[in-house]
Amino acid sequence: MKPQKITRIAIANRGEVAVRIIKACEEMGIETVLLHSEVDMGTRAYRMATKTICIGPAPTSESYLNIQANIDGALAGGAQAVHPGFGFLSENADFAQACMDAGLIFIGPSPKATRTLGDKVNCKALAQKLGLPLVPGYQGANQELKHLIHEAERIGFPCIVKAAAGGGGRGMKVLRTKEEAGELIESAQREAQSAFGSAQVFLEKYLDRAKHIEFQIFGDASGKVHNLFDRECSVQRRHQKIIEEAISPSLTPETRKKMGEAACLIAESAGYQGAGTVEFLYQDGEFYLLEVNTRLQVEHPVTEMVVGVDLVKAQILTAQGEPVFNSKNPMIPRGHSIECRLYAENPYLGGVPSTGVLGKVEWPEGPGRRYEYGFEEGDEITSFYDPMIAKVIVWDETRPRAIQKMIRVLKDSVVFGVHTNIPYLIEILSHPEFVSGEMTTRFIEKHFSEPLQVQVLTEQEKQIAEEVAKQLAPTAAENRIISETSPFQTFWRGI
Amino acid sequence: MITQVTINGKTIPVLAQKVKGQIWIHFNGRTFQYEDESKKKFGSQSSQTGHAGDILAPMPGKVTKILKQAGDSVSKGEAVIVMEAMKMEYTLKSDGDGVIQKIGCKLGEQVSLGKVLAHIDPKKEGQA
Numbered sequence: 038m039k040p041q042k043i044t045r046i047a048i049a050n051r052g053e054v055a056v057r058i059i060k061a062c063e064e065m066g067i068e069t070v071l072l073h074s075e076v077d078m079g080t081r082a083y084r085m086a087t088k089t090i091c092i093g094p095a096p097t098s099e100s101y102l103n104i105q106a107n108i109d110g111a112l113a114g115g116a117q118a119v120h121p122g123f124g125f126l127s128e129n130a131d132f133a134q135a136c137m138d139a140g141l142i143f144i145g146p147s148p149k150a151t152r153t154l155g156d157k158v159n160c161k162a163l164a165q166k167l168g169l170p171l172v173p174g175y176q177g178a179n180q181e182l183k184h185l186i187h188e189a190e191r192i193g194f195p196c197i198v199k200a201a202a203g204g205g206g207r208g209m210k211v212l213r214t215k216e217e218a219g220e221l222i223e224s225a226q227r228e229a230q231s232a233f234g235s236a237q238v239f240l241e242k243y244l245d246r247a248k249h250i251e252f253q254i255f256g257d258a259s260g261k262v263h264n265l266f267d268r269e270c271s272v273q274r275r276h277q278k279i280i281e282e283a284i285s286p287s288l289t290p291e292t293r294k295k296m297g298e299a300a301c302l303i304a305e306s307a308g309y310q311g312a313g314t315v316e317f318l319y320q321d322g323e324f325y326l327l328e329v330n331t332r333l334q335v336e337h338p339v340t341e342m343v344v345g346v347d348l349v350k351a352q353i354l355t356a357q358g359e360p361v362f363n364s365k366n367p368m369i370p371r372g373h374s375i376e377c378r379l380y381a382e383n384p385y386l387g388g389v390p391s392t393g394v395l396g397k398v399e400w401p402e403g404p405g406r407r408y409e410y411g412f413e414e415g416d417e418i419t420s421f422y423d424p425m426i427a428k429v430i431v432w433d434e435t436r437p438r439a440i441q442k443m444i445r446v447l448k449d450s451v452v453f454g455v456h457t458n459i460p461y462l463i464e465i466l467s468h469p470e471f472v473s474g475e476m477t478t479r480f481i482e483k484h485f486s487e488p489l490q491v492q493v494l495t496e497q498e499k500q501i502a503e504e505v506a507k508q509l510a511p512t513a514a515e516n517r518i519i520s521e522t523s524p525f526q527t528f529w530r531g532i
Numbered sequence: 533m534i535t536q537v538t539i540n541g542k543t544i545p546v547l548a549q550k551v552k553g554q555i556w557i558h559f560n561g562r563t564f565q566y567e568d569e570s571k572k573k574f575g576s577q578s579s580q581t582g583h584a585g586d587i588l589a590p591m592p593g594k595v596t597k598i599l600k601q602a603g604d605s606v607s608k609g610e611a612v613i614v615m616e617a618m619k620m621e622y623t624l625k626s627d628g629d630g631v632i633q634k635i636g637c638k639l640g641e642q643v644s645l646g647k648v649l650a651h652i653d654p655k656k657e658g659q660a
C-alpha cells in the first residue's frame with residue numbers, strides 16, 4: 038500500500054473511546070467527524086470533534102450498529118477513513134467491506150482477516166490447523182436448541198455458551214446443569230442477536246480456576262506482527278472485565294514467550310494488520326487459545342503504559358501505510374499498570390445500572406495517573422448504552438505500588454449524580470487474593486457475589502452531611518438573589 | 533456547590549452538590565448521598581405500590597421475555613421476567629413460592645425503575 042496521509046477521520050463510536058480517538062487525531066493534525074445517535078449530543082466527544090453528524094435514534098440497531106447510516110455519515114462528513122473504536126461495528130467484516138466499497142479506509146484489519154480471526158468458529162479452525170491448544174467445545178452450524186443441549190451434555194457441565202460474533206460478556210452464560218441449559222442458551226442467543234446482529238452461539242468446556250490472560254499484538258504496515266506483551270483480566274463479573282493489568286503477575290518468562298509466539302503466529306498466518314488481541318485461558322501452567330479480538334481493546338491503555346506505545350496513533354499510521362515498530366529495537370515492558378473500569382451502577386444494590394444527569398466530576402491529576410472519560414458535568418447517562426462511564430489507569434514501578442496508587446486515585450476521584458462502582462473496586466483491590474495476584478476468572482463469583490454492605494456514615498460524615506444540607510437548602514434570601522441575577526435582567530443592565 | 537464546611541469552629545474541606553434535588557458529598561475518599569431523615573418518611577420508598585413477593589423493575593430497561601402468565605404458580609428462584617438494560621440481560625426471579633396474580637408489563641415495553649412487573653400472591657403457610 039502506498040503511504041497516504043489521512044486528513045479527516047470519522048468515528049463510528051461514542052463515549053470515552055471516541056474521545057481517545059479524537060485525542061490521537063488532534064495530536065496528528067487530523068480532523069474528526071463524530072457519528073453519533075440522537076441522544077449523544079451531551080457527551081465530551083460531541084464537544085471535542087471537529088464535526089458531528091447524527092446518524093439515527095438512540096437504539097443501537099438504528100444508529101451505532103447501522104452500517105449504511107455510518108457509511109453515509111462518514112461520506113457526508115468528508116472523511117477519508119473510519120475508526121470503529123471497540124464494540125458496535127468494530128469487529129464487523131461487512132462494515133469493513135462496506136467502508137472499502139464506499140472508498141473509505143477502515144482503520145482495522147482487512148475484512149478477510151476479520152472473517153478468519155474475528156469469527157470464533159473460523160478462528161478455532163485455524164488455531165487447530167496451526168497446532169495451537171484449544172478448549173474443548175462445539176462450534177457447529179447446527180443452532181437448534183435441542184442439538185446445542187445435546188452438545189453441552191457431550192462436552193460435560195459446567196460448560197459455557199458464547200456469541201460467535203461477539204465479546205464483552207454479552208451473549209455469554211455458564212451452563213451448570215442440563216435443566217437450566219435450554220433457558221440460558223436461548224437467553225444467550227437473544228443477547229447475541231441484540232448486541233451483534235447474529236444469534237449464532239457456540240459451546241465450550243468451562244475451566245473453573247482459569248486465569249484470563251491476553252496478548253496485545255500489532256501488525257504494522259511492514260507486514261510483520263509484533264508482540265506487545267500480555268495483560269491479565271481475570272477480574273470479571275458476568276464475563277465483563279472490571280480490572281485489567283499489564284503485565285500478568287502469573288506467567289513465567291518461558292510461558293510468556295510461548296504464548297506471545299502463539300499469538301503472533303495465528304495473527305501472521307491470517308495476514309493480520311492493525312491492533313489485535315489474542316485471548317487465552319491459563320490454568321495449571323497450561324494455556325488454551327480462547328479467541329482473537331480484531332480491534333482495539335477497552336484495556337489497551339495498560340499495554341501503552343508498560344510498553345510505551347500509542348496504539349491508536351499506531352492504528353492510524355498503519356492505515357496510512359506507514360510502519361510503526363522497529364524489530365531491531367525490541368519492546369520490553371517496564372513497571373506495572375492497572376486499569377479500573379468505572380461503571381454507572383449501584384454497588385449496594387448488586388450493581389444495577391444507575392442512570393441520570395452527572396453532577397460534579399473530578400479526576401485529580403498526579404504522577405502515573407491517567408483518566409479516559411467520555412462524560413462531564415451536565416451530561417446524561419442513559420440506559421441505552423454500556424454503563425461504563427470512564428476508565429482510571431495507573432502506572433508504578435511494581436504491582437503492589439500500582440495497587441496502592443489505584444486505591445488512592447479512586448478515593449480522590451469524584452462522580453456526583455449517578456452511583457459508581459468505586460467502592461466495589463476499592464474492596465476488590467484490597468482483597469488478599471487480588472493482592473497476591475492469584476485470582477482466577479471466578480474471583481468475583483467467589484468473593485463478591487453479594488452486594489456491598491450499605492455504607493454506614495461515620496459521626497463526622499453525618500455532621501458534615503447535616504451542615505451541607507443546611508447550606509444547600511434554598512433560603513428566601515437566596516431565592517431573591519437568584520431572581521436578581523436572572524440573565525434577562527443583568528443582560529439589559531450591562532448595555 | 534460547596535467546597536468547605538465549618539463544624540465547631542473548624543473548617544473542613546469537602547465537595548458537595550445538589551444534583552436533581554439529591555445531595556451528593558465527597559469527603560475523605562468517600563462519596564455518599566445525604567437523605568434528610570424528616571423527609572424520608574414521605575419518600576418514594578414507602579409509597580411503592582409493590583407488595584411483598586412482587587417483582588419490580590430493578591432498573592429502567594426493556595422487557596424481553598415474559599416467562600409466566602397470570603394464574604401460573606411459581607416457586608422460589610424461578611425466572612418470571614427477562615429484562616435488558618445497557619445491553620445486558622437480567623433475569624428477574626420470584627422471591628418465594630406463590631401464584632402470579634397479574635403481569636404488569638408487555639413484551640418489548642420500556643419500563644421505568646420500580647415498576648411492578650408481576651404481582652405475585654405469596655403462598656400461605658399450610659397451603660398445598
